[in-house]
Amino acid sequence: MVSIRTVAPALLLLLAGCVSGPDPKPPEMPLPAKFSEGNLKANGDVATSQWWARFNDKRLNGFVDAGLAQNVSILQAIEQTNAAAGDVTVAGAGGLPALNVGASHTTSGELGSQRTQHGSLNTSAGDVNVSWLLDLWGQYRRAREGALAELDAAYANVDVQRLAYLQDLVTSYINARFFQARIAIAQENLKSRRETLELTKFQLDAGAASRLDVVQAEGLVNSTIAEVPGLEISLRQQVHHIATLLSVSSASVMSEIQNNTGQPVFRGSVATGVPADLIRNRPDIRQAERNLANATSQIGVAQAQLYPTITLGGDISPSYIHASGGRKGGLTTWSFGPTLTLPIFDGGRLRAGVDIANSNAKTQYFIWKQTVLTAIQQVEDALSAVSRDAQTVSAFQAEVKSYQEALQLSTASYKDGASSLLDVLDAQRSVTDAQESLAQAVQQSASDYVLLNVAIGAGYVPASPKAAVAAGSPSTAAKAPVVKVSDKKAN
Template sequence: MASFRFASPALLLLLAGCVSGPDHVPPEMPLPAKFSEGGAKNIGDVSTAAWWTAYRDTRLNGLVVDGLNENLTVQQALERINAAAGGVTVAGAGSLPSLLVGASHTTSGSMGERRTASGATNISGGEANVSWLLDLFGQYRRSKESAQASLDAAYSSADVAKLTYLQDLVNSYIDLRFFQERLALSRANLKSRKETYQLTQFQLEAGAASRLDVVQAEGLVQSTQAEIPGLETNIRVAAHHIATLLGQPAGSLLGELLKAAPQPIFRGGIASGIPADLIRNRPDIRVAERNLAAATANIGVAISQLYPTITLSGSISPTYVKPAGFSGGSLTTWSFGPTLTLPIFDGGQLRANVDIAKSDAKTQYLAWKQTVLTAVEEVENALSAVRRDAQTVEALRAQVKTTQETLELSTASYKDGASSLLDVLDAQRQVSLAQASLAASIQQMAKDYVSLNVAIGGGYNPGAPRTTAPPKAS
């Protein structure tokens, strides 16, 4: 039978290898093999896909690149990575030995008529304290696991911030160009309606039109003029927001962005991948999974606190005393020994902490599951929209052409006296409505393409080497 003297170290090593609580296992959930309107091939890594270049707008490309480096929200998210990295160090420090060293020197004496000694006494001393809490049940190892998972979540949160920035910037740029298009249309319509108004005045002087016709034509001119200030304001608001997204004062890009340019229209294929790709590509899903990993590790931390702890500690304190007029002498004291702490009565607090940690882990799992389902929904919605937007745009282009032809015919008929001014004014309204609807549908088509690419988690790390070649667009 082995003696306790040899069994104790073996038992200590065995306990040192124990880790309390469950190990984290990446969560899974059943997902469909493909999106309802998508292909059946996976899309690989899309984090490096610069999808905004499909608009073929060099100004937009430059804004995206500049903003990824200058956006203040992204910079805040990156700074939180540094704090999380420090948390890993703090969490792991508790399981390592600590050493505190100090030194002191004092001079003492007495003054006055009744003093019994002369001179001063010098006392020099030092102290070294060492302690090591043996992590028998893995409390600090689990704490470090939790902190490491939080660090991973911080990295993915920075990717989420980049995706949010991309969506906000590109959508704001699309809005800017949309309002510029609407402004150009309104100015063109204003010119046409002023011509109609002048024509009506000539007709009135010739006795071929009534005062009512003139007032109606003038009213349409005034309503068109009223649209322009609001559109100009919207253009400036969009430009201001773009500048803010780039970390610049709101008015700094006005001169550059007020130069009109065509509305963005993406030219390229539509690639969505499969639902399983989202778990790898969506940074918000990774954040949720890492939060679950941290919560799972915290269960182990809470369970380990139910068990005893052993701390090895020691100290040494050398002291040197030198009275005035005498030779000095030294004294060294030291101590060493283990300390056992065993929780016995705590009113149920420690076990309640375990229940709280388990509940938090369950909550994080449900949050992960909800994030995955929301991601699938967002891709499905974006796919449905993108695959139908072109049909809407094509139909509205045809409508604009038809209404313009109707306006030409009604204007010619009015000049010949074969129709009323009301027909011309109504045709002008229909042209304006059709043109505005076309511009809005182009705007929506461009935004739906943004939504699709953000929904699949694409583009937050442009310029990095692609880890997996993407398949052809489905």
Template structure:
């Protein structure tokens, strides 16, 4: 590069730095202010103590099931929905660079070399010319009113929304996986109960056959006893189907082919029971902890920044451009010669008549910002509602467990008494069959309630936004910018 070219480029660089300092304070449009809305001091059935930051709380460990813990740890790094959401962060990060690039100087350098001449008779070449040239072009749109700065603010806010989307994907995965695991264990419990019921009713059927031979029972009693055995057997295939579907879904959530975990999950571990504290915190915690609310706030920040970018297009813009083109030409039989051409100057773009397009674009962005604000409020209220419902469900469903356990005990005792009475001939077979139905119904109701309470705790901790990040992820995660 020639000395004159370096001098001119150096001058342009110093001029750009000076103009950047002058233009820093000129930005169109409103600045984003984190939204606020009045919230109650506590949940209706909760306490008044804040939970603080719960995004790293591993609440699923309160089920004290090592197999479940292993599935969660594996799935957070392998779930395909989570991986897709994480990949979107890379695109959003690159978009920040793209959005800010328009407000920076652009320098391109081209170089060329050509050989030309004329060919005469007898294969002789006449007048060969070597031409070597280059061109350096510089352009810079002066961002007087902050169009590109607002665009970059919008892109940074969208990057924050991408992080929140990935967090929400993890939270959704946790809810789906843990509830599917609870369902699988519930179906296993129901299968075991049904198999035990078949055994008990088969014994009653065999006893009725003996009673028939002894003349103490009728053929109708035998048919009724056998029908109850068969109806119970008919329930088992449907329960096995439901268990298999739950196991297949768990495998899919872990990014594995369906049925990959059948062997592992078929090892019964009992129904999961939550043995932790019920910590709901206060409504204000949700704004910090729930990723869907944080995403809505970041979407609002991006929309507010877009207002400024649209307003900046209403005003004049100035572009600086320049180029320098040195060349060297040498013809055969002559000395080489150099030639340098250059140009530099500003250009002005002044929007005057556009049919109202630019102003309408501003109105569109303002409307979008209002929409995003309303969407943020909706997310907050939806979060509060989900926590309130989960608290109610945990408390009410838990209250039904003890009565159901007692009902199972009394129905089993009634079955034992009615069976003994039937053997002695003091009661009818109908009493025994009715007692068996009562035991089956009570045990099924208890298993279903244990399942529901376990899922109620999942709903609660997902509703407060707990457990989707590991501690090291919180430490390395960039702080969200509010514009």
């Protein structure tokens, strides 16, 4: 005959291994084998890639390094991981034994002519309470499992904020340099147009030009002067935004920007890898996958509430009484026993909780899937642009060169009286338009390069170990299971 002392521990151990609800599994979806304009070569870990350094701009490099360590949005995300770590402890605490100890001391007596002869009474008491809810169905284990997934999602969010910071800062820097280039173009053209105005006035004095020619030349000078303040406003707005990202004064950023180094120009190519690489390298996809894991764990939490619970509890309350009349003594009360709670009728609340948890998990799966699809589109769009931007820049460079030559020829012809002022003014406008188009093409090329690197999830981890420590502890999301995908083309 088997002893109850042998069976009971084994039964408790078996029940302790029961966990309600489905286990979180890596989500799956079909993915194309490669990007439409990419190749089949996979990327490695691009998290530490300092892609902005390929602009060869020391000021930009300094801004990026400073911002990764002190950007407010990144620091907020790091602080949120501390709260998420606390949630892990809170989530699992319900399944652990709880011990509460209390003590008290009271003095009582009577006043007045009708008082008894007992005098004062001193009572010292203590209380020790122990309770342990047996987590037979894994409610708290699932809750802690979900909280760990939520912690991983919080760490992934830090990386999301770093990527967003990189895109915002580098793009703002590119825009600031673009407006600087536009201002330089306007000032250069203003000088040329003033020279044309002086030449026209000289021609008027010599009888070779009319007053109309002078007025037209003056109008072109004034329109160029009017253009500069708007460009300076746009430049300062970009500088102010950079200062906000860096948490420094705009004056210090302006002093750095005023040392003009020209527009950032990228030359070369970007290894985009294959769509499956995005599952590992994109922090927003990892965050969505961890949110899905958390939602899946909550199904088990909701299901466990449908089943009975057993709580082991005990209480010991010793007390000691001492009266002023010499009477004294102690008393200790105690109790111990299990409590069974079985949900019978709740109006469907617990069943509805399970349905809600299932629906939330499905929603998180669709969010993850949409995040993956959006990431693929972002890479496709940026890759298409980067592969063609160089052709656009080259064409505008040739256009500027042609129109500058045309301006030289028309100006020389005007001085000789062989052409009209209108030819010169048209040539100047053409040069200005071509120069502005070239500056904008360079700006767009640099911005597309930024978008492509952000789209593949590159550069969000500080390359320096000291910077990484300053920015926060290593992400546990890196230890999350790799998401499985079908390596085949989607329909």
